[in-house]
Amino acid sequence: MKRIFLSVACLALVLGSCQNNANEIKPDQQEVTVDMSDFYVYTSDDNTTKSGHIHGPQCGSMKVLNRQLKENPSLENRMYNIEKHTRKLIAAKSATNASSKKPGGGGTTGPIPYQGSITIPVIVNILEDANHPVTQAHINSQIAILNEDYNDMNPATGGVPSEFNNAVANVDITFVLAGVNRKASTRTSWGTNDEMKHSNLGGMDAVDPARNLNLWVCEIGGGILGYAQFPGGELDTDGVVIGSDYFGENAAGGQYGHGRTATHEVGHWLNLRHIWGDGGCRQDDFVTDTPSSDRANYGCPAYPTVHCRTNDMTMNYMDYVDDNCMYMFTNGQNDRMRAIFGTGGARETFVQ
Structure with a gap:
């Protein structure tokens, strides 16, 4: 009897050991941890003071975000979770790349930013003002410019300073015109309260925003060229608003009439912050390969333009320089944008 008891005890010990080994987390399977101590959402509404362009044209995205945060206290937590998920996917990609370089490596640490080509259907909602017409030529040129910029086909990229040459990305996103909606409007200034996004307020409702990028084209006013909603906001207001004169190739827009307002604002919609981080030298845009700065740049700055002891990447689409x-x-x-299309990402529905 004692012999049988000892045999059973030994068997239990062996099985327990096997179970422990089976549940043991291997180094390349551990959950990636990320530092969120630098995360922020609220910023100053006016980021132009240091640039000397207090009354210059602006992007209204951060002002709109501040308003939405005040109106919806849960938004900050949603954006925190989106940022944490974004950082985990980017960290997992780095860990996977490092592991693949080791002998016998190649294991994954979990989901990484989406790696395939991405196609985004675009719905253009136009609140027509006879004094600021938006033609089919404007629409076609805007789609073409977005495709040029998000596929590294902007001819000017050949002039990138050598310091930044290895950082240039082909984002591999194609934008396809999926529909155009027009509604006559005599309103000369819609502001930034999202009224243009609601039919009951005189605007136009979003069309399936979980699967389409909605662009609203109207007169915004207040020196605002455009604004976007960051991932995490309410679905019925999700998308980008662009001033009529700054949509597509448009002579009425002057130096901002070459379609880059949309490129900039879609960048926000894809979770990019302004390249200077909307703050001082220690406030970041959460991107490792963009230099620190404490202000927006305007016009067509000479290289190098130095702030925070580094050369500004003034030619980045997320600065405020002239379109050209x-x-x-x-x-x-690119990693940040692609992370929101990855598994569990805020815009995963676009690639499912």
Whole structure:
């Protein structure tokens, strides 16, 4: 009897050991941890003071985000979770790449930013003002410019300074016109309260925003060229608003009439912050390969333009320079954009 008891005890010990081994987490399977101590959402509404362009044209995205955060206290937590998920996917990609370089490596640490080509259907909602017409030529040129910029086909990219040459990214996103809706409007200034996105307020409702990028084209006013909603906001207001004169190739827009307002604002919609981080030298845009800065740049700055002891990447689409002087995204920005299309990402429905 004692002999049988000892045999059973030994068997239990062996089985327990096997079970422990089976549940043991291997180094390349551990959950990626990320530092969120630098995360922020609220910013100053006016980021132009240091640039000397207090009354210059602006992007209204951060002002709109501040308003939405005040109106919806849960938005900050949603954006925190989206940012944490974004950082985990990017960290997992780095860990996977490092593992693949080791002898016998190649294991994964979990989901990484989406790696395939991405196609985004675009719905253009136009609130027509007779004094600021939006033609089919404007629409076609805007889609073409988005495709040029998000596929590294901007001819000006050939002039990127050598310092940033290895950072230039092909984001591999194709935008396809999926529909155009028009509604006559006599309103000369819609502001930034999202009223243009609601039919009951005189605007136009979003069309299936979980699967389409909705662009609203109207007179915004207040020196605002355009604004976007970041991932995490309410679905019925999701999309990008662009001033009529700054949509597509448009002579009425002057130096901002070459379609890059949409490129910039779609970048926000894809989770990019302004390249200077909307703050001082220590406030970041959460991208490792963009240099620190403490202000927006305007016009067509000479290289190098130095702030925070580094050369500004003034030619980045997420700065405020003239349309013809912005011509690149970075690999780090590309990872951020692609993370929201990855498994569990805020815009995963676009690739499912």
